[in-house]
Amino acid sequence: MARYFTEEHEWVDVEGDTATVGITDYAQEQLGDVVFVEVPQAGADLTKGGDAAVVESVKAASDVYSPIAGTVVEGNAALEGEPELVNSSPEADGWFFKLTIADKGELEGLMDAAAYRAFCDDL
Amino acid sequence: MSKTETEVENQAPEKLPLDVWHRAQGGRMVPFAGYEMPIQYEGIKAEHDWTRSSASLFDVSHMGQLSITGENAALELEKLLPNGIANLGEGKMRYSLLLTEAGGIIDDLIVTNTGPHLALVVNGACKWEDIAHLREHLDDSITLTHFDDFALLALQGPKAAEVLEGLVPGVSELTFMTAGLFKFNDQHVWVSRAGYTGEDGFEISIHESHVEDLANALVADERVKPAGLGARDSLRLEAALPLYGHDLSLDTDPVSAGLTFAIAKARRETGGYMGHAATLSRLDGGSTQKRVGLALDGRLPAREGAQVFSDNSAVGTVTSGGFSPTLGYPIAMAYIDNEFTTEGTALEIEVRGKRLPAKVVPFPFVPHKYHRKGA
Incomplete structure (x- = not known):
């Protein structure tokens, strides 16, 4: 499974044609208590x-x-009752939504973990 | 991800006397009222809860600390404020408002009779306009001084009195809205028992050259942690204390804002202050809206600017709103048409195209815990 990152501080996990999207630990830190x-x-x-x-x-x-185009398969229903998952587990249980990827080519413009870390270090 | 709410500042912000100290404490600095100020240290909710259960240190040195002196200082100041000032006893404080001729609110402020002079603490974002207004309208015999080399720290929370008494002996004798001159080490400090959180607490005015010593002494006590602007805002919202530039403005007035306690009864008819005619007409039924509290169902907060509806009619606008850490649900202040302001009235607030159920609730949202005289 490959994980990609955006400059808007989202992460994207890709498994086959499905992508899971959430916000990064850096993002939740900036947001504060969700x-x-x-x-x-x-x-x-x-x-x-x-x-x-x-x-x-x-x-x-x-x-x-x-971060990419697609059709939503599922929103994370757990966030309705436990929005604080975004703070406690941003890059796992606090995921936002899953979608069917429309165009895998769009993944090419995203960063890998090392590039994202370097990006955050420069902020 | 991107912020939909950002503070826009035209000029490079100034640094507070404690700027380096805030950064060393882990404060995240943001531009506010012309200064770089800490919005939070460990997190808004943690700082909020700590203030309600122990004691928090807030740096409010951005606020304007002014004084006026002169033979008729109190009577001259009364020409610009709806309160009585001449009858304010030494060591007593009073909440007041600067008004335009049209009765709009220029700023809210605290006036203290210190004995030698009248001290004014005004909002940081308004201080230059306030100074210009006072200079223009006060008699030439009155001297206006801006103590811009003084810092202002607020220590707020149920443990504030026991902590501060250990550093500044005598302060626990003060009651809510009284003030006096005390000593921290060998330095004079002016201490007021007041604040902006709804908790018991103090504001300490100290020369900028000694403020770091005081801040260090306070946070060396394990009952005290620093808190930022974020918690200050959520605390004052729960206490239903209006924030200038949001809940109060030139377009609002003391009557619709629910601040008629700041209008001296003796001056209601006789006036003699700027804005009296407009204020009197509003007191006599000319006010169409009122600032009220709304409690929302669910967890989605309504922010400033959200429209309030009764069925399909727009009946008001939210001026401050957020999630209440103490109550566990969102609350808001809104200006609402008078006929919809009865406690318990069911209304709806529109947020991103959705209508959120809300009802009118009494102020404050969370009870005040002031240390009142005789209490």
């Missing part, structure tokens, strides 16, 4: 860079964009 997450409904068509989810922290509301 109190509400709105994930997309199954069947929603997302565009690359388009609005996909909203995360509300004590501080502010932030948009989460879809």
Whole structure:
């Protein structure tokens, strides 16, 4: 399984034609205490860079964009009752949504773990 | 991911006297009111909860510390404020408002009779406008001083009094909204029993050359942790204390803001202060909206600017809102048409196209725990 990262601090796990998307540990750290997450409904068509989810922290509301285009298979229902999973387990249990990848070519523009770490170090 | 709310500042922000100290404490600095200020250290919720259960140190040195002196200082200041100031006893503090002729709010502030002069603490983001307004309208016989070399620290929480008494002996004798001159080590400090969190606590005015010693002495006590602007905002929201630039503005007035306690009864009809005619007409039924509290169902907060509806009619606007760490649900302050402000009224708030159920609740959202005289 390959994991990719975006400059908007999302991670993407790819398994076959399915991608799982969440926000990185760096992102949750910046957001602070998450109190509400709105994930997309199954069947929603997302565009690359388009609005996909909203995360509300004590501080502010932030948009989460879809790193690639595709059709949503599932939103993470656990975040409704436990939005704090985004803080405690951002890169595992706190995932946001899964989608069927429309164009695998879009993955090529994303970073791998080493490149993302270097990107964050420069911020 | 991207922020949909950002602070925009035109000029490079100034540094607080404790700038280096905040960074060493792990503070994340953001531009606010013309300064780089700590928004949080370990996290807003943790700092919020610590303030409600122990004691937190807030740096509010961005606020304007002013004084006015002169033979008729109190009577001159009364021309710009709706309160009585001449009847303010020595060591007593009073919440007040600077008003325009149209009755709009220029700023909210605290006036203290220190004895030798009247001290004013005004909002950081408003201080330059306030100073200009005071200079323009106060009589030439009055001297206005800006103590811009003084820092202001707030120690807030149920353990604030026992902590500060150990460092600044005598302060535990103060009651809510009283103040006096004390000593920290060999330095004079001006201490007020007041704050902006709803908790018991103090604000300590100290020369910038000694503020780091005081901050270090406070956080050396395990009951005290530093807290940032984020927790200050969620705490004051729960306490239903309005924030200038959000809940108060030139477009709001003391009557709709629910701040009529800042209008002296004796001056209601007689006036003699800027903005009196407009304020009187609002007191006499000319006000159409009122600042009220809303409690929301669910967990999604409504933020400033969200529209409030009753069925399909827009009846108001949220001016501050967020998730209440103490209550565990979102709360908001909103200006609502008078007929919908009765406690328990069911309303809806629109957030990103969705209507969130909310109801009108009394202020404050979380009870105040001030150390009042005789309590």
